[in-house]
Amino acid sequence: MSKASLRESSSETPAVSQARRDAAPAGDRPAADVEMARVLGTVPFRMALDASGAGIAHWKHDPLHDVIEPMSHHVVMAYNGSVQRMERRSGRSVAIGTFRPGVVIIIPEGSSSRWDIPRPVDVVQLYLPQTTLKRVADEAEAGSLADLLERTAHPDPVTSRLLLSAADVLEGNEALDTLFRQQLMDLLATRLLAAHSGSSNMVAPARGGLAPKTLLRAIERLRSDSDDDVSLAALAAEAGLSRFHFCRAFKDSTGLSPHAWLRQHRLEQAMNMLRDTDASVVSVAATLGYSSQTAFAAAFRKLTGESPSDWRRRAR
Incomplete structure (x- = not known):
């Protein structure tokens, strides 16, 4: 987008923007x-989306003085940078906040506001469809679904920490990254319902672990070579549970989330191949579904503190 276009967008008043928001059908x-x-005038440092547009994006952008138009997703942001003041205008309402680690910003679906941020920004954003929020509310038996509240630099270290973790966890392995993103989306949706909606309803308590046979079937799926088998929807359907209750029950049974269990399993596979075969690191990475040797080495080092090659030399 050109700088001229950005200036034209910035010149629109909040009242005009509000009127456009009210007039625009949700589907548009x-x-x-x-x-x-469009509004940031750049590309994300990292992004992972599914077909619905739901996902996570890590942006590093310049100072912002522009209007964010109504969107078809809820947007939740966690800040990762030096402390700075910012201003957000919605209609006649003005909110002045302080960007700092541990605070969140929430732009509910369909809302519009003008932003004035004087310095560069490092931020991780969650894009959450209303359908996902409603499904999680139904699965969690949270009662009627209330609207998300608009938040401006609102203290919430739990949500901030969860969202910022996403920027570092994507590993270049499609199955692991997809499963992590699905779990994180549901977990963040649960947190938003509990802490940032107009409802005081609490999320339903956990119902205990999985039955032994159900747990074995879930583990067989996680060990499968098919990425379709390890989707959260497939795992939950096999167990006859909602995604929300499956994740809770699986962790009650194993002490690990499905994503953490699969990551540990892939690490054990990698160690066995490095120790017991002469397969190259490139071959091990490809066999385990990593997009590159670099992505595999980074994930391996994060869990073991060593590169695959160094670990192999020490283990033999």
Whole structure:
């Protein structure tokens, strides 16, 4: 987008923007990643989306003085940078906040506001469809679904920490990254319902672990070579549970989330191949589904503190 276009967008008043928001049908609103790319005038440092446009994006962008138009997703942001003041205008309402680690920003689906941020920003964003929020509310038996509240630099270290973790966990392995993103989306949706909606309903308590046979079937799926088998939807359907209750029950049974269990399993596979075969590191990475040797080495080092080659030399 040109600088001229950005200036034209910035000149629109909040009142005009509010009127456009009210007039625009929900189906005509852009997806969050599209609107963010327009208003930020750059590309994300890292992004992972599914077909619905739901996902996570890590942006590093310049100072912002522009109007964010109504989007078809809820947007939740966690800040990762030096402390700075910012201003957000929605209609006649003005909110002045302080960006710092541990705070969150929430832009509910369909809302619009003008932003004035004087310095560069490092931020991780969650794009959450209303359908996902409703499904999680139904599965968690949280009662009627209330609207998300608009938040501006609102203290919430739990949500901030969860969202910022996403920027570092994507490993270049499609099965692991997809499963992690699905779990994180559900977990963050649960947190938003509990802490940032107009409802005081609490999420239903856990119902205990999986039955032994159900747990074995879930583990067989996680060990499968098919990425379709390890989707959260497939795992939950096999167990006859919602995604929400499956994740809770699996962790009660194993002490690990499905994503953490699969990551540990892939690490054990990698160690066995490095120790017991002469397969190259490139071959091990490809066999385990990593997009590159670099992605595999980074994931291996994160869990073991060593590169695959160094670990192999020490283990033999």
